[in-house]
Amino acid sequence: MEYLKILFNILVFPGCLFVGAMGLLLSGIDRKVLARMQKRVGPPIIQPLYDFLKLLGKETIVPKAANRKVFLGAPVVGFAALVVTAALIPVLGYRAFEGSADLIVLLYLLTIPAVALIIGGSSSGNPYAGIGISREMVTMMSYELPLICIFLAVAKKVGGSTLCFSLSQIAAYQQANGSLIGCVSLLPAAAAMLLVIPAEVGTQPFDVAEAETEILEGPLIEYSGAPLAVFKLNTSMKMYIMTALFSALFLGGLATGVTALDVLIQVLLCIALTLICMTTIHAVTARLKIEHLFKFYWTVVAGLAALSLVLVWLGF
Amino acid sequence: MSYIHFPVIAVMTLFMGAFLTVVFGRKSKAVRNILALAASCTAFVLICCLIKPVLIDGEIISYWMGNWSPVEGYAIGIGYEIDQLGMFFALITVFTVLMSCIYSIRYMERDSALDFYNVLFLMLSGSVLGLVLTGDVFNMFIMIEIMTFTSVGLAAFRNNKAGSVEAGFKYLVIGSIGSSMTLFGVAILYGNCHTLNMAQLSSILAGKLTPSTLMAFALMFTGLAVKSYIVPFHTPAADAYTTAPASISMVFSGMVNKAGVYGMIRLVYIIFRAMDKSSVQLLMVIFGVVTMFVGVTMALAQHDFKRLLAFHSISQIGYVITAAGLGSALGLTAGLFHAMNHTLFKGLLFLCAGAVYYAAGTTNLDKLGGLSKKMPKTCICFLIGAFSISGLPPFNGFASKWLVYQAVYEKAVTSGNIFYAFATVAAVVVSVMTLASFIKVTQAVFFGQLPASLENVQEVPALMRLPMWIMSALCVLTGVFYDQVNKWLLAPAAGAALNVSGYIDRMMGEGYAAEAGVVNIPVFAARFSFWNPVVWLLLFIIVLAAFCLAIIGSSGDRASISSAPADAEDGKYATFFSGEKSMPSHVSGSDLFWGFKKNWKGYFKVMDGIHSGRVNDYALYVVCAAALITVFVFGFVR
Numbered sequence: 012m013e014y015l016k017i018l019f020n021i022l023v024f025p026g027c028l029f030v031g032a033m034g035l036l037l038s039g040i041d042r043k044v045l046a047r048m049q050k051r052v053g054p055p056i057i058q059p060l061y062d063f064l065k066l067l068g069k070e071t072i073v074p075k076a077a078n079r080k081v082f083l084g085a086p087v088v089g090f091a092a093l094v095v096t097a098a099l100i101p102v103l104g105y106r107a108f109e110g111s112a113d114l115i116v117l118l119y120l121l122t123i124p125a126v127a128l129i130i131g132g133s134s135s136g137n138p139y140a141g142i143g144i145s146r147e148m149v150t151m152m153s154y155e156l157p158l159i160c161i162f163l164a165v166a167k168k169v170g171g172s173t174l175c176f177s178l179s180q181i182a183a184y185q186q187a188n189g190s191l192i193g194c195v196s197l198l199p200a201a202a203a204m205l206l207v208i209p210a211e212v213g214t215q216p217f218d219v220a221e222a223e224t225e226i227l228e229g230p231l232i233e234y235s236g237a238p239l240a241v242f243k244l245n246t247s248m249k250m251y252i253m254t255a256l257f258s259a260l261f262l263g264g265l266a267t268g269v270t271a272l273d274v275l276i277q278v279l280l281c282i283a284l285t286l287i288c289m290t291t292i293h294a295v296t297a298r299l300k301i302e303h304l305f306k307f308y309w310t311v312v313a314g315l316a317a318l319s320l321v322l323v324w325l326g327f
Numbered sequence: 328m329s330y331i332h333f334p335v336i337a338v339m340t341l342f343m344g345a346f347l348t349v350v351f352g353r354k355s356k357a358v359r360n361i362l363a364l365a366a367s368c369t370a371f372v373l374i375c376c377l378i379k380p381v382l383i384d385g386e387i388i389s390y391w392m393g394n395w396s397p398v399e400g401y402a403i404g405i406g407y408e409i410d411q412l413g414m415f416f417a418l419i420t421v422f423t424v425l426m427s428c429i430y431s432i433r434y435m436e437r438d439s440a441l442d443f444y445n446v447l448f449l450m451l452s453g454s455v456l457g458l459v460l461t462g463d464v465f466n467m468f469i470m471i472e473i474m475t476f477t478s479v480g481l482a483a484f485r486n487n488k489a490g491s492v493e494a495g496f497k498y499l500v501i502g503s504i505g506s507s508m509t510l511f512g513v514a515i516l517y518g519n520c521h522t523l524n525m526a527q528l529s530s531i532l533a534g535k536l537t538p539s540t541l542m543a544f545a546l547m548f549t550g551l552a553v554k555s556y557i558v559p560f561h562t563p564a565a566d567a568y569t570t571a572p573a574s575i576s577m578v579f580s581g582m583v584n585k586a587g588v589y590g591m592i593r594l595v596y597i598i599f600r601a602m603d604k605s606s607v608q609l610l611m612v613i614f615g616v617v618t619m620f621v622g623v624t625m626a627l628a629q630h631d632f633k634r635l636l637a638f639h640s641i642s643q644i645g646y647v648i649t650a651a652g653l654g655s656a657l658g659l660t661a662g663l664f665h666a667m668n669h670t671l672f673k674g675l676l677f678l679c680a681g682a683v684y685y686a687a688g689t690t691n692l693d694k695l696g697g698l699s700k701k702m703p704k705t706c707i708c709f710l711i712g713a714f715s716i717s718g719l720p721p722f723n724g725f726a727s728k729w730l731v732y733q734a735v736y737e738k739a740v741t742s743g744n745i746f747y748a749f750a751t752v753a754a755v756v757v758s759v760m761t762l763a764s765f766i767k768v769t770q771a772v773f774f775g776q777l778p779a780s781l782e783n784v785q786e787v788p789a790l791m792r793l794p795m796w797i798m799s800a801l802c803v804l805t806g807v808f809y810d811q812v813n814k815w816l817l818a819p820a821a822g823a824a825l826n827v828s829g830y831i832d833r834m835m836g837e838g839y840a841a842e843a844g845v846v847n848i849p850v851f852a853a854r855f856s857f858w859n860p861v862v863w864l865l866l867f868i869i870v871l872a873a874f875c876l877a878i879i880g881s882s883g884d885r886a887s888i889s890s891a892p893a894d895a896e897d898g899k900y901a902t903f904f905s906g907e908k909s910m911p912s913h914v915s916g917s918d919l920f921w922g923f924k925k926n927w928k929g930y931f932k933v934m935d936g937i938h939s940g941r942v943n944d945y946a947l948y949v950v951c952a953a954a955l956i957t958v959f960v961f962g963f964v965r
Contacts, residue, residue, distance in 0.1 A: 021866050022873055078699045078706075078774065091870040095863060115732050118755070119720050120863075122762065126719060129766055130710075133774040136697060141770060148763045149922035152756075159755040163748055167740060174737040301922035309926070317752075324745045 021098055030097040033278070034247030035059045037285045041214075041250070041293075044286060048294040059247060063240050071236030078134040085131025086234075086241035092123035093248045100255050101182055103266040103273040113176035114162045117256070118155075121211065124245055125151055131242075132230020143229015146301045147213075147220035153308035154210040160316030161200045161207070165260055167323045168197060178259060185263030192261040196327035200319035201261045205288040206312045208253040210304070213246060214289045216296040219304055254284040330376055331388050334409050334460045337373040337421070340366050341453030348445045356441070360432050363445045367428040370456065371421040374414075381414045382819050387833040389462065397835060402524035408462030410830050412597075415663060415820035416459040416589045419670050423581035424452040426674060426794040431574040433790045434681055438572070444484060451477040451578065455586045462834060464513050464598070465523045467590065471509060471554060475502040478583060481575045482567035494566035497942050501563040504949050505553025512547035515539055526834035528598050529827055541964060544599055545957040548610075549949075551594060552956075555587025557618040557648055559948040561641045562938065565625075568637030573681020576633060580640040580677060581670040588647055588666055592659075595652075596824040602654035605742070606963035610956070611652025612735075616750050619645025623760045625938065627767075627920055628931060632680045632690035635768060636673065639716060642757060643669045649750065650731045653738045659821040660813065661730035667816070668723040668805065672715035675798040679709040682787040682795070683772060692768065697777025701784040706773045708795040713769060715802045717762035721860035723806035728758055763920060807860045 020026055039056035046053025073079050099117065129147055132140040162176075168191065169175050169184045181191075191197050210217040221228045231242055258265075258280045265280070266273055299307065344366025352359035380386045388409040395404020409417070431448070435441055454473035461467050479502065483495025517523055519539055520531045532540060556564040564584075568576045591611075601607045622642025629635035647669065651662030682705045683698065684690050699706040715722040718729075732751055739747035786792075805812050823830065832839055924931060937944075 018869070021869050026866075027870065027873065078703075081699065081774075087871065087874055090874065091867050094870045095866045098866065099863075115729055116720060119718060119725055119729075122759075123719060126714075126762070126766075130769065130774075133766070133770045134699065136774065136776055138776070144766065144770060145920060146922060148766050149920060152759050152763055152923060155759040156752070156756050159752050163736065163751060166736070167748070170740060172740050172743070174733060174740055176733070176736075302925045305922055305926050320748060321745065324748065 021094070025100075025102050026098045027094050030094055030248050030251055031244060033251040033281065034244060034249070035063065036278075037250045037254070037281060038247040040282055041285055041290050044290045045294055048290070059243075063244055066240035066243065067237050069236040069239075071238060072233075074135055074137070074233045077136055077233065081134040082131060082233075083238055085127045085134065086238045086245065089124040089127030089131075089245050090241050090248075092120060092127065093245055093252065096120040096123075097248065097252050097255070099178075100252065101178055101259050101263075102255065102277050103182075103258065103263065106179060106182070113178065114166060114181075115176050117178075118158060118162060121252070122151065122155075124249065128230050128242065128245070131234070131238075132232070135230075135233035137233050139226045139232045140230050142226050143220050143232070146222075146226075147230060149301050149305055150210055150213070150217065150220055153305045154207045154312070156309060157203045157312040157316040158207050158211075160313060160320050161204050161260075164197060164200045164316065164320040164323045165191060167320070168194060181260065182263045182266070186266055188264075190262050190264030193264070194327075196322035196325075197261065197319055199315040199322070201257075203312045203315040203319070204257055204260065205284075206308075206315075208257065208284070208288045209292055210308065211253050212249045212289065215293045216299045217304055218298060219301045222298060250285055250289065251281055254281040257284055330380060331390055333373045333377055334388065334407050334417070335390055335392070337370040337417075338453050338457045338460065340369045340373070341424070341449050341456060345446045345449035345453065348442055348449065352442045352445060359442055359445050363428050363449060364432075366449055367421070367424045367452065370452070371425045374417050374421045374456075377409065377414060378418075381409060382411055382815060385411070385819065387411075387823075387829060389833050397524075397527075400835070400839075402463075402522055402527050402835065405466050406462040406524055406526075406834060407460050408526065408830065408834050409460055410833075411819035411823035412589075412592065412821075413459050413823075415667075415816055416585060417456060418816075419585055419667060420452070420456050420459060420582045423578055423670055423674060424456075426678075426798065427574045427578045427581075430577075430678055430681070430791055430794045431572070433788045434574050434685055435572060438485065443480075444572075447477045447480045447484070448575070448578070451481065451583070455582045458586050459589050462525050463523050464516065464525060464528065468506070468509050468513050471550075471586075471590075472506055474554075474583060474586060475499075475506055478502070478567065478579065482571045482579075484572060484575070485570060488570065490566065491570035494563070494570040497563040497945060498567045500942050500946055501553060501560065501949055504946060505550045505560070507550075508546045508553070508953060509550030512543040512545075512550060515543035515546070519543070524834060525593070525598055526831040529600060530831050530835070530839060532599055536964065538961070540599075541960050542957070544594075544601070544964070545960040546953070547594055547598075548591070548960070549953040549956050551587050551590035552614065552952075553587070553949060555584055555591060555644055555648070556641055557614050557644060558621045558641065559952050561618070561622065562945040562948065564641060565634060565637045565938075568640065568677075569631060569634040573633070573677050573684060576637070576680070577674040577677040580637070581674045584640065584644060585666055585670060588644065588651070591648070592651055592662075592824060596659075597827055597830065600827060601964065602652075604964055606959075606965070608652055608654045608738075609746075609963075610959055612649050612747070612750055615645045615647075615649030615652055616753050617645070618642065618648060619757045620753055621934070623757045623764065624927070624930065625934060626764045627760060627923070628934070630692050632683060632692055632695075632768065632772065633677070635692070635764065636676050636680055639676075639761060639764065640669070640673055642761065643673065643716065645757075646728065646731050646754065649754065650734050653734050655734060655738060656821055656825060657730065657737060658734035659824055660817045661727060661734045663817050663820050664730055664809070664812065665724075665727035667812075668715065668727045668802075671798050671801050671805065672712045672722075672724055675708060675712040675795060675802060676716065678791075678795050678798070679705055679712060682791060685787050685791065686784045687781055692771040694778065695772045695781070697774065698781065698784060699773040700777070701781065702773075702786045704786060704792055705795070708792075708799045709773060710769065711799040711802055713765035715806065717765050718758045719762070721803075721806050721864055723802050723804075723809070726806050726809040726860070728754070763923070767920065807864060809860070 038059045043053045043056050073082055129144040132144050166175050169181050185191055192201050265276055344362050348362050352362055390407040392405040454470045458467055458470035479495045479499045482498050483491045485491050520528055553560040568579055595601050619642045622638050626635050626638035647662045647666045650658045680690055715724040718725040735747055735751045
């Protein structure tokens with residue numbers, strides 16, 4: 012029974028199926044709403060699922076210059092890492108694998124899919140992929156600085172003068188004291204987190220790594236068929252993971268204790284957050300250059316996060 | 328024969344191996360190799376025999392050379408004293424020596440004057456082992472001297488290549504300044520306390536920080552910092568690691584570097600017992616953070632595989648110094664863990680760099696590329712090493728870095744000092760930059776395009792791959808089972824550094840420490856909050872298995888999935904080079920991060936100016952830093 016529960020947790024909820032479905036749903040909604048914002052009709056909401064299934068059936072071509080095993084293995088490793096990461100993030104009140112990872116671990120687990128994308132693109136031997144991975148890496152350097160400041164600010168707020176990186180403790184604290192977004196000192200951090208999400212997921216204007224119009228999707232340039240489908244799915248799943256992480260960090264007070272209701276609230280929250288920080292920003296901006304992206308994150312976003320850290324430290 | 332003789336025999340074996348090589352190894356290659364292997368294996372086995380009594384039973388071994396035990400409370404003879412801390416570093420040392428020795432058999436076969444190589448290598452090994460096992464500060468100084476001069480010889484070993492003699496010279500100058508400072512500090516201590524025994528010094532110096540002992544502290548601190556190459560003393564390391572043969576670069580970063588770190592830990596935790604002072608903690612953490620940051624940013628700008636690794640070595644030592652400088656049990660555990668992991672993954676990476684050099688004849692990142700198809704096994708080892716040093720879970724670098732962050736942030740919240748919070752941020756950012764830099768190496772050496780000149784590259788011989796596989800396996804195992812590593816290795820070692828009275832009593836007689844008023848600091852079990860790599864790995868494997876099952880299940884009717892056009896000489900399937908046959912990437916391997924570098928132009932300009940390559944400048948930094956440390960110590964250490 013115990014093992015069955017673990018299997019259920021990892022394969023159905025909150026693992027594989029749930030994350031995959033949520034990712035596809037979120038990207039479907041994102042595409043639809045974006046289209047409406049641009050006065051287009053847009054695809055049906057389940058279009059990403061159609062795309063995914065269609066890509067699965069296409070021929071997979073491995074370029075001659077590529078290292079075959081790494082090229083085909085990278086998307087799978089990224090997928091598995093994302094699923095496990097998603098299973099570790101609490102769905103409001105529901106925590107499947109309590110006590111097996113904390114905030115800092117999550118920060119690093121989130122880098123594995125990015126590294127998988129980089130290694131996969133790199134192994135294809137294509138020069139456009141080379142430029143793409145360079146940009147992907149610089150993007151990663153850009154958002155890690157604000158992200159760690161946000162995490163430390165939250166940890167200090169929850170832990171006081173003890174060390175606290177535990178997601179469960181953060182959830183418990185919010186259930187007792189209300190959502191963290193209600194704290195004045197953490198407002199800049201929440202704003203910074205909203206700006207980190209699109210960079211982490213790689214949506215416009217922070218999609219420099221994949222910039223279709225300049226470098227032809229960078230790391231993905233040589234991918235086709237099933238591996239490409241998996242990479243696309245990975246990006247969608249990241250949308251869910253990042254929005255879920257935001258709600259776990261800042262909106263944990265909304266948990267009701269009833270699992271079904273919690274899941275519903277979580278889904279709605281994720282949709283709302285996607286619309287706020289990905290769709291809207293996408294609709295009103297054009298793609299940045301990589302050096303501007305780096306500058307933006309290390310000054311504005313990191314500044315917000317560091318401000319939060321200092322405010323928390325001063326006891327606000 | 329009782330095991331109390333083992334430590335001294337281990338050190339003697341290595342030195343004897345060096346002298347026997349001079350006598351018998353001049354002509355025959357086989358004799359040389361057998362002597363070197365026999366000496367390093369013997370040392371390895373002898374030290375491993377001490378695991379049971381020292382690490383598991385918690386015994387501290389003392390050994391008086393020539394049975395010159397203390398007379399009337401004064402330790403006159405040279406004493407070896409092996410506590411768990413020394414034992415921990417001794418294990419690191421003998422392991423590194425053995426791996427390097429196996430690797431060098433094939434790696435060095437194309438060089439000449441190999442008898443000198445073996446002599447220098449064995450003397451270096453013996454000196455580092457002696458340094459970590461000795462209980463006498465003057466003996467420690469002698470070992471540091473032997474270590475420095477053999478290192479100079481080895482750094483300049485390939486003297487037919489540009490820069491090696493220069494590297495040796497820089498090493499000589501900076502290293503000598505460091506050694507003389509250590510010697511001066513030892514002399515002051517001797518004048519004050521009339522003893523050179525660490526245990527006795529520790530009990531005499533308790534609470535006695537007179538101006539002269541403070542001077543000794545500042546000098547010895549600087550001297551040992553020079554040996555562990557923290558910024559601004561790092562300048563000779565970058566050159567020496569680059570020009571030395573890879574088997575020696577691995578030894579430099581694996582144990583010579585660690586010997587300096589060991590010396591610093593011994594100095595601040597045991598001889599002066601100064602780690603409860605917040606000023607000393609601040610001093611070490613500032614040095615640590617500056618070191619890790621300068622190291623990694625310099626690494627981002629490098630064009631040479633080994634030079635890049637050298638700067639990462641410097642940067643990773645910054646983590647060790649930061650964590651050890653916190654003065655808490657968690658911090659010291661994290662520092663020791665990272666020191667050990669650094670030996671494993673950096674040794675592995677240097678061996679991979681050596682393999683690339685052996686196979687392709689260059690370590691220039693701009694001239695390499697696409698080697699993963701030619702050297703797949705080396706590529707896998709390199710990726711494991713690169714993931715470990717960049718701290719990707721579940722490799723060992725992650726486990727130790729995660730402990731470092733926890734320790735630093737714990738210090739921040741318990742002391743209320745926001746400086747430590749920003750130190751945590753710096754540590755994380757440095758870790759990401761490390762990842763970036765290794766992505767660059769991966770792209771420039773193993774992936775990317777294969778230059779025409781490297782078409783005939785072959786995988787390196789199995790004897791060279793053996794140490795690489797062993798170290799890769801250890802990188803994974805120590806990362807996944809870090810709880811066990813902590814229990815058997817780190818906790819005893821950290822405990823030994825924090826509980827000095829046992830160390831003193833063992834050397835000077837029961838009750839000596841209590842008489843001198845030495846109190847133990849209680850050690851809390853280092854807290855590992857939430858990271859269960861075993862669970863994570865299991866889940867990961869379940870997902871992977873489910874994924875593979877799904878693929879197998881669905882591919883029955885559709886054979887087209889993962890069809891391989893492979894080597895068909897059909898333009899349709901060739902890599903897409905926008906219509907041209909082979910368009911070179913306009914971003915060369917070493918310039919992969921221009922987006923980052925552009926924003927940091929000013930910083931890199933300053934750094935370029937600082938790393939001028941002139942030994943006069945470098946010596947000046949050492950002297951200035953020594954002056955600053957002295958001023959700091961006199962001003963703030965109370």
